[in-house]
Amino acid sequence: MKVAWAGSRETLELSDRMAKLVANDPVFEKFTRPMLGRKELFKNTLRKAAHGWKLIVDLRLTEEEAKWLRLYIDEPAYTDLHWGMFIPAIEGQGTEEQKKKWLPLAQKMKIIGCYAQTELGHGSNVQGLETTATFDPQADEFVIHSPTLTSSKWWPGGLGKASTHALVYARLIVGGEFHGVHGFIVQLRSLEDHSPLPGITVGDIGLKFGNGAYNTMDNGVLRFDHVRIPRNQMLMRVSQVTKEGKYMQSDVPRQLIYGTMVYVRQTIVVDASKALSRAVCIATRYSAVRRQFGSRNGGPETQVIDYKTQQSRLFPLLASAYAFRFVGEWLKWLYMDVKQRLEANDFSTLPEAHACTAGLKSLTTTATADGIEECRKLCGGHGYLVSSGLPELFAVYIPACTYEGDNVVLLLQVARFIVKTVSELGYKQPVGTTAYMGRVATLMQNNCAVRTAEDWLNPGAIVEAFEARAARMAVACGRQLAKFENPEEGFAELASDLVEASVAHCQLIVVSKFIEKLQQDIPGKGVKQSLEILCYVYALFLLHKHQGDFLAVGYLTPKQALLANDQLRTLYSKVRPNAIALVDSFNYTDHYLGSILGRYDGNVYPKLYEAAWEDPLNDSDVADGFHQYVQPILKQKLHSAKL
Ligand SMILES: CCCCCCCC/C=C\CCCCC/C=C/C(=O)SCCNC(=O)CCNC(=O)[C@H](O)C(C)(C)COP(=O)(O)OP(=O)(O)OC[C@H]1O[C@@H](n2cnc3c(N)ncnc32)[C@H](O)[C@@H]1OP(=O)(O)O
Numbered sequence: 001m002k003v004a005w006a007g008s009r010e011t012l013e014l015s016d017r018m019a020k021l022v023a024n025d026p027v028f029e030k031f032t033r034p035m036l037g038r039k040e041l042f043k044n045t046l047r048k049a050a051h052g053w054k055l056i057v058d059l060r061l062t063e064e065e066a067k068w069l070r071l072y073i074d075e076p077a078y079t080d081l082h083w084g085m086f087i088p089a090i091e092g093q094g095t096e097e098q099k100k101k102w103l104p105l106a107q108k109m110k111i112i113g114c115y116a117q118t119e120l121g122h123g124s125n126v127q128g129l130e131t132t133a134t135f136d137p138q139a140d141e142f143v144i145h146s147p148t149l150t151s152s153k154w155w156p157g158g159l160g161k162a163s164t165h166a167l168v169y170a171r172l173i174v175g176g177e178f179h180g181v182h183g184f185i186v187q188l189r190s191l192e193d194h195s196p197l198p199g200i201t202v203g204d205i206g207l208k209f210g211n212g213a214y215n216t217m218d219n220g221v222l223r224f225d226h227v228r229i230p231r232n233q234m235l236m237r238v239s240q241v242t243k244e245g246k247y248m249q250s251d252v253p254r255q256l257i258y259g260t261m262v263y264v265r266q267t268i269v270v271d272a273s274k275a276l277s278r279a280v281c282i283a284t285r286y287s288a289v290r291r292q293f294g295s296r297n298g299g300p301e302t303q304v305i306d307y308k309t310q311q312s313r314l315f316p317l318l319a320s321a322y323a324f325r326f327v328g329e330w331l332k333w334l335y336m337d338v339k340q341r342l343e344a345n346d347f348s349t350l351p352e353a354h355a356c357t358a359g360l361k362s363l364t365t366t367a368t369a370d371g372i373e374e375c376r377k378l379c380g381g382h383g384y385l386v387s388s389g390l391p392e393l394f395a396v397y398i399p400a401c402t403y404e405g406d407n408v409v410l411l412l413q414v415a416r417f418i419v420k421t422v423s424e425l426g427y428k429q430p431v432g433t434t435a436y437m438g439r440v441a442t443l444m445q446n447n448c449a450v451r452t453a454e455d456w457l458n459p460g461a462i463v464e465a466f467e468a469r470a471a472r473m474a475v476a477c478g479r480q481l482a483k484f485e486n487p488e489e490g491f492a493e494l495a496s497d498l499v500e501a502s503v504a505h506c507q508l509i510v511v512s513k514f515i516e517k518l519q520q521d522i523p524g525k526g527v528k529q530s531l532e533i534l535c536y537v538y539a540l541f542l543l544h545k546h547q548g549d550f551l552a553v554g555y556l557t558p559k560q561a562l563l564a565n566d567q568l569r570t571l572y573s574k575v576r577p578n579a580i581a582l583v584d585s586f587n588y589t590d591h592y593l594g595s596i597l598g599r600y601d602g603n604v605y606p607k608l609y610e611a612a613w614e615d616p617l618n619d620s621d622v623a624d625g626f627h628q629y630v631q632p633i634l635k636q637k638l639h640s641a642k643l
């Protein structure tokens with residue numbers, strides 16, 4: 001199962017080596033992180049990032065090894081944005097000449113870059129950005145300017161203190177004409193002493209949610225006062241500005257300017273399975289350690305993992321972690337395919353790649369953020385201790401529902417894609433993830449054939465149920481929209497229904513990709529059978545949770561929905577004996593998990609007890625401040641009998 005989870009034996013071995021390298025290096029200790037003040041915390045992150053880079057250089061790690069190393073260091077840092085957005089943006093939107101100039105500098109870390117798109121006044125609405133880049137043909141330069149307070153760049157990670165350069169998204173103005181938002185490489189700080197260059201105001205935006213957590217990152221604010229950059233620092237793969245001041249659009253669609261977001265959304269889906277699996281690993285191991293009630297004749301109490309309620313909350317999350325792992329693997333393939341096509345100037349699959357990355361980013365991050373919080377509750381009171389690892393994981397993870405596109409805004413993008421597909425059904429055969437809509441007539445007509453709970457253990461029955469629900473919801477939205485004279489007004493009015501239709505479509509993708517995965521050769525005794533059980537758990541859990549949809553569209557009867565729930569209970573009993581092995585298969589070190597409750601050896605109580613004494617409050621028996629603030633109260637002479 002470890003190999004199935006990792007994707008291949010090679011990846012398992014490689015990631016295992018990197019995990020151990022980090023775990024055994026004292027520089028990467030993270031237990032004290034939540035107790036550090038902001039300055040110490042940030043400096044500590046810089047120290048870890050520098051040590052990580054030294055290891056990468058000294059040990060001549062490959063790009064793949066370096067990625068795993070950074071993951072296991074497990075601390076958001078400016079390097080995430082440098083490697084994760086700045087470099088990919090230049091790769092995707094730069095010309096060959098620009099790539100030749102900037103990529104070696106960035107890859108050797110001679111410069112540090114960030115991705116400066118969002119502003120104080122606009123994030124979701126990228127076309128609403130206010131920063132301007134005005135071409136000055138006399139000087140052959142662009143003038144980058146922040147005309148208003150709301151045009152201040154706000155949020156970019158790595159911008160506040162670390163970056164020397166930024167990829168700045170600004171409205172292009174050539175000859176007095178606006179040409180939409182484009183990307184510009186702008187130097188922010190001196191490469192000698194790191195001080196901000198003339199015309200640049202830059203700093204950190206302040207503390208964020210949670211102790212430690214994402215506060216290791218210097219999310220920044222940036223203003224430009226007529227800052228000049230050479231013309232060739234506009235990324236010009238999509239459109240060009242000539243020396244003479246002529247704006248030229250190439251054959252490449254202008255949506256490619258958003259290409260970095262497609263790339264990052266894809267990586268976020270892969271990361272969702274990592275974050276959720278960490279939380280599930282902690283909650284599952286602890287649920288096997290924790291005992292409450294049910295002692296008979298003085299025997300041990302019941303392990304809380306044996307309670308059906310615990311199983312019905314925990315096992316769907318375990319199944320979701322696996323589902324997200326496999327859909328992430330598929331999405332990575334889809335992205336690589338689109339990337340290759342784009343390089344060959346084939347843009348035909350870009351809209352689907354956009355819809356899939358947007359929709360799956362939204363679905364997996366929402367489920368993961370909610371799932372981490374559920375895992376905290378599954379661990380009872382001890383889950384609320386920072387030493388459980390769950391509060392920090394939650395605090396670090398939740399902004400994933402917002403960054404790289406607010407999850408609702410992204411589902412509305414999926415809705416546009418679905419509505420367009422439905423409206424074209426008469427003359428255009430849908431392909432890829434919308435191919436099922438080509439069978440819309442059958443899907444609208446046929447109802448579920450399930451008669452017994454066992455009938456639900458059939459991939460065909462499950463896929464058809466999810467297809468029928470998604471198709472019927474999409475068609476219903478299409479019919480409602482057709483009643484509006486102005487389609488945009490209709491879209492705005494029906495936005496909530498459209499979002500629900502998008503969720504149904506995205507859930508269908510995850511379920512289908514899990515089922516497709518099971519059609520592959522999966523070696524290892526019992527591995528495939530265990531994955532089949534998890535796949536049914538994932539699908540039937542969703543069906544149970546959203547049974548209102550399946551009933552409302554008329555595909556299921558209430559009896560069939562009940563049968564699905566009956567089957568789900570049986571499946572939980574089948575997951576139980578393997579639950580620990582299924583989380584051990586994630587192959588996480590205790591260092592990466594960072595949780596006393598999730599320790600591999602299960603030695604929870606002694607270690608919790610030990611850790612309590614390491615809290616700074618326990619440095620002395622009598623607290624600082626006692627004599628000043630508490631003792632006077634204890635010693636006061638009360639004048640009134642009532643008091
Ligand atoms: C305990 C320690 C643990 C450590 C863990 C570490 C965890 C760290 C992990 C990861 C680090 C991540 C760091 C995060 C950094 C975050 C960065 C950011 O947030 S960068 C900013 C991102 N911003 C956004 O995402 C903005 C969202 N808005 C948009 O994307 C768009 O503007 C829009 C919502 C799509 C709106 O566009 P709209 O339709 O209104 O208009 P147009 O812009 O004109 O688009 C029209 C057509 O274009 C199509 N389109 C839109 N987007 C894309 C795209 N990306 N690709 C292709 N096509 C696109 C759209 O569909 C329209 O098409 P048609 O309908 O005309 O065919």
Ligand SMILES: Cc1cc2nc3c(=O)[nH]c(=O)nc-3n(C[C@H](O)[C@H](O)[C@H](O)COP(=O)(O)OP(=O)(O)OC[C@H]3O[C@@H](n4cnc5c(N)ncnc54)[C@H](O)[C@@H]3O)c2cc1C
Nearest residue numbers: 115116117118122123124155156157399402403404405408
């Ligand atoms: C931790 C973190 C790191 C970040 N890192 C970066 C970075 O490195 N670089 C960068 O450029 N940016 C970064 N961002 C910014 C991030 O990309 C934006 O915050 C995000 O895209 C959401 O945009 P917004 O803040 O404008 O939200 P808003 O759009 O203001 O959202 C507010 C509310 O309005 C709703 N809403 C908005 N538009 C619509 C609509 N059309 N229909 C219905 N509802 C709508 C949303 O659903 C939400 O509920 C980061 C943000 C965070 C939190």
